[in-house]
Amino acid sequence: MSEEIDIDADDSLERALGRAWSSDRPWNLLTRLTELPNRMGGSPGERRAAELVREEFESIGLADVRTAEFPMARWERGETELAVTDPVERSFRAIALPYSPAGDVEGPIVDVGYGTPEEIEDAGEALDGAIALSSTTTPPGRRFVHRMETFGHVAAAGAAGFLFANHVPGQLPPTGSLRFDGEAAIPGVGVSREAGDWLAEYAERAGRGRLRVEATTTEGTSRNVHGTLGGGDEEIVLLAHYDAHDVGEGALDNGCGVAVVAGAAAILAPLELDCRVRVAAVGCEEVGLIGAEALAEELDLDAVRAVVNVDGAGRFRNLKAYSHASDAIADLAESVGEAFGQPVLDEPDPHPFSDHWPFLRAGVPTLQLHSEREGDERGRGWGHTEADTREKVDPRNLREHAMLAALLVSELTRADPPRVPDDVLRAALADQEYEPGMRAADIWPADWT
Structure with a gap:
């Protein structure tokens, strides 16, 4: 992959890292x-x-x-109403999920638990015309099931509406798109853990509910911003999405990510790089990876050696590296962590739900930088809720993850990781039973029959 890492051999890198140690650039951009x-x-x-x-x-x-600039389907929320109509009459706070269509539906409330394919199948005909209730988390020991997968399965089973109940306490209804870049089949809303607990009880009591959503989907545009460092015919792409859901400040998701990218770019700027680095901030990740798709179409992917997608880094103390079925990327992340005494947790399994996907789907080796803290529950925590605010961010994490991201990109400019073949990627996704969920979410690649 690359030569043994030796920071002392590059005085300019050592000086850049020293300056980054006290830099407020990432924090100021986040602000x-x-x-x-x-x-x-x-x-x-x-x-x-x-x-x-x-x-x-x-x-x-x-x-x-x-x-x-690129085209996209712009979704805007209006009012949302959710009520139990039987065995009692009771209203609950709810927020529409992006790309929910407008609608007014009534029906039995059916609890599908974690929303796994097995639970949805077990619900059977009870879901026909029902309002399905699902948790935001997944059973321990299973890979995390994305909201879009669960929604796709319940809609296909005939549900008339979808309730997505947060598993994190605090009266926090979660948001998150129901599909990518277009109106969904049925209305869907997020409710808090506390509301979800009541709704599950009413489902046990054969309760019924009414869901009314006002929303519009119209033609719109968004934009990517990118520039380069260094030169050459090949490049490493360092990117993060700068958009966020409208219910909160989007500090953790993904203000931290684009702030880390800016901090890393400032470290890399004075260096003599071994190949070009394209630094990009992409729009519309939250509503369908639309900006990343547009960037992938704009670039010559044959000239892209690797992609570093910063989605989740900077939030918490421990850096987590998704190597997406690339042993070479996993080895590089491990070597950087060992060389600088920083734990980098490796997650080798690929997933299609962030901005690396349009590149990985084309075989480009990708590294997603995320972060986690010890003892965290599974799921997004404060992400995708109104509690995603700046005061939860530690500026030290932004600085340190910017430094590690810069080191990883610097190493990648000296490396040439092999492409990820279709059969390897498909096998890795199959091992995690992704295909049914991706098909339900309408994101299984069309050329993968």
């Missing part, structure tokens, strides 16, 4: 982004966020910084 009213895909707030990121990239010294 400017989280001050915006919202950064929902296609919104004026997202447009302003792109301008802020462009200014940041120019101040770092990236070359050829440009904004690339």
Whole structure:
């Protein structure tokens, strides 16, 4: 892969890391982004966020910084009402999930537990015309089942509505898209853990409910911002999404990620790099990886050696590296962690639910940088709720993860990881039983018959 890592052999890298140790650049960018009213895909707030990121990239010294616009389906929420109508009459707070269609449905409430395929199958005909209730978490010992998979399965089973109940306490209804870049089949909303507990009880008592959603989906646009460091015919792509759901500040998801990318780019800027590094901030991840898809279409993927997707880094203390079925990427992440005395937790299994996917699907080796703290429950925690706010971020984590991201990218410029063949990727996804869920979510690649 690459030569043994030796920081002392590169004085410019050592100086850049020293400056980064006390840099407020990541924190300041995070602050400017989280001050915006919202950064929902296609919104004026997202447009302003792109301008802020462009200014940041120019101040770092990236070359050829440009904004690339792309079309998308813009979703906007209106009012949402959720009520139990039998055996009691009772209302609950709920928020519409992006790409929910407008609708007014009534029916029995059917609890499908964790929303696994087995639980949905067990519900059988009871789901026909029902309002399905599912948890945001997944049973221990199983890979995490994405919301879109569960939604796709219950909609296919004939449900008329979908209730997504947070497993984290705190009266926090969760959000999250029902599908990628287009209106979903049935209305869906998020409810808090506390509301979900009551709704599960009413489901046991053969309860009925009514769900009313006001929402619109119209043609819109979003934009990517990217520039380059170094030169050459091949490149490493370092990216993060800067959009966020409109219910909170989007500090953890993914203000931290784009702040880490800016911090890493500032470290890399003065270095003599062995190949070009493209630094990108992409829009509309939360509503379908749309910006990443547009970037992948714009670039010559044959010239992209690897992609580093910073989605989740900077949030918590321990850096987690998803190596997405690439042994070479896993080895590189491990070597950087060992060389600098920083634990980097490896997760080798691939998944399709972040901005690396359009590149990985084409065989490009990808590394997703995430983070976790010890003892965390499974799931997003405060993410995708109104509690996703700036005060939960530790500036030290932003700095350290920016430094580690820069080191990983620097090493990748000296490496040439092999492509990930289709059969290897498909086998890894099959091992995790992804195919049924991806088909239900309508994201299984069309050329994978």
